[in-house]
Amino acid sequence: MSAIVSVTPNKDYRPLDSALYPLLSAIDSPADLRKLPIDKLPELCREIRTFLIASLAENPGHFASSMGAVELTVALHYVFDTPDDRIVWDVGHQAYAHKLLTGRAPLFHTNRKLGGLSGFPFPAESPYDTFAAGHASNSISAALGMAVAAAADSTDGEAPARNVVAVIGDASISGGLAFEGLNNAANSRSNLLIVLNDNDMSIDRNVGSLNSYLGRMTASRPYNAMRGVAYHVLKGLRLYKDENHGRMTRLHNSLKSFITRETNIFEGLSIRYFGPVDGNDVRRLVRVFSELKSISGPRLLHIRTLKGKGYKPAEEDPAHWHAPGRFDPATGERHVDKRAMAPAKYQDVFGSTLVELARTNPDIVGITAAMLSGTSMSMLQKEMPDRTFDVGISEGHAVTFAAGLAREGKRPVVAIYSSFLQRAYDQIVHDVALQQLPVIFAIDRAGIVGEDGATHHGALDLAYLTSVPGLTVAAPRDEVYLRHLFFTALSPQWEGPIAIRYPRGSGEILQWQQPMRVLPVGKGEKLSDGTDAIILSVGTVATDVAKAIEAARAEGISVAHYDMIFVKPLDTAILAEVAATGLPVITVEDGTVRGGFSSAALEWWADNGYSPRVRRLGMPDKFVPHGRVAELKKICGIDSDSILQEIRTITSPRS
Secondary structure, three states, X not given: OOOXXXXXXXXXXXXXXXXOOOOHHHOOOHHHHOXXXXXXXXXXXXXXXXXXXXXXXXXXXXXXXXXXXXXXXXXXXXHXXXXXXXXXXXXXXXXXXXXXHHHHHHHHHHOOOOOOOOXXXXXXXXXXXOOOOOOOOOHHHHHHHHHHHHHHHOOOOOOOOOOEEEEEEOOHHHOHHHHHHHHHHHOOOOOEEEEEEEOOEOOOEOXXXXXXXXXXXXOOHHHHHHHHHHHHHHHHOOOOOHHXXXXXXXXXXXXXXXXXXXXXXXXXXXXXXXXXXXXXXXXXXXXXXXXXXXXXOOEXXXXXXXXXXXXXXXXXXXXXXXXXXXXXXXXXXXXXXXXXXXXXXXXXXXXXXXXXXXXXXXOEEEEEOOOHHHHOOHHHHHHOHHHEEEOOOOHHHXXXXXXXXXXXXXXXXXXXXXXXXXXXXXXXXXXXXXXXXXXXXXXXXXXXXXXXXXXXXXXXXXXXXXXXXXXXEEOOOOHHHHHHHHHHXXXXXXXOOEEEEOOOOEOOOXXXXXXXXXXXXXXXXXXXXXXXXXXXXXXXXXXXXXXXXXXXXXXXXXXXXXXOOEEEOOOHHHHHHHHHHOOOXXXXXXXXXXXXXXXXXXXXXXXXXXOOOEEEEXXXXXXOOOOOHHHHHHHHXXXXXXXXXXXXXXHOOOO
């Protein structure tokens, strides 16, 4: 049984114009790429960039990262025998050129659309996508596993095993999982090459001492050349063997430290380091990769690339061009909603509210993990930089760092996307909830997020958080209630941790900057009366429910509506009241129905002797693919039309 919701594939092939793209249009696979002379590769890189600019101007995606990694991608597929050799992309933001070179250029116009190409490497889509990507820092561990498996399957000890390459950015390598992979790789004799793509960016500017360290790092070319000669000489004399690899590496590192008067963190881990190399010089990259293929054991190539390379607006402002939306390729003007009164994004309501509250409480501090602009924590940073902390791609550290702040009397607000917060589950349980520390989790991008797909949907937070003892979990139905919930969580009388989840995108209330009030914890609100059925909703799906109820009323069906607000603790008075009516009940949530709000409600009813007739609407027990939010809500049955149909069904005399 597939774990992914099935959708009809979009097979609208559009062959590339050979007049515009004479080289790229002739490449159906990396085998075709390898037929080109090396002197043609810079021209191919220019064609790829021209294609990406034209395509992404109309069908938005991750722009700057992929533009910066074009030469890297071409060189990797030119030198390595993919797909037999493996390339593991970290995150996958930079993998668009990879898709173009692996037979998917005629389908690239479907990128991130329902039934079309995924915006990230996805093994079910192509044999060249060796491992699923979307979250950061996993490439080294996954690639090491592949390399160890390849070594185990090798029948000739002298023949090199399959090459495995992990491509990881300077932001991703700061993640804890990347360091765990590096540590394990250092103790392995696997044929693993790690390519560190250093562009001084994640989405916002990179932070932390590791980023500064990478910026200063240099390597001695004469020394690396000398070491290469020494390696081949020693191996030819059979003095370089697996059993003395560690001693030889330490000898190399000591010699290099003596000659260059410096050392580096990777060679300190017994991983051979090469670089830095210009990552936007495709011919040089080809030569370097060709040389590195002949070296066994774990090694790391440090390359420097320019994010947004080849498109001046993106080069000058890579943060805003990470995923810019639609734009004019000729001028770089980005298409934005120019309506005078457009609703605010939930993230901006959060950011503005946090600043407003922080002005009155000096103990409030903000924390995020490399998502200052994505969460609008940047608003607090702009006004109160000394009370704003961007810890880089380190979600687990962000949570425990917040716990330490809370232990000393601060009121930390941790803003992290729902699917990224999964990476910090142990820290939420052990370091925050167990000690009942007043950490506020601002869970952005909860529920369906749209085109980024399964790796980014916030499907599981209600399920994985409501099982944590002592953690309050809430979801506002609109922008005003988002403000109420944060005001409540940051009020002097609040104790213990709380998670407040809200979706990507904009709400519908224009005048959301209303006075805030403290909400009673664990209490929902009745929004409308009804005599034929009852709907219980959590979060912003209340808007879709209200539209469905209005449409049902026009058909003569009367439906009551309760906004639960809190999923933990539940408003058991509402649950008892609803069950006592004997009316059929529909629950609606923008999250998985397995273990989410509806599961909690059913458990309470069962434990207390109630057995109402219930229909549960939410995300299914499968991973939801990519597409527009409206399309995916319909697939999950939580758009207003689907809710209306459930109302009709459950109130039908035959149901």
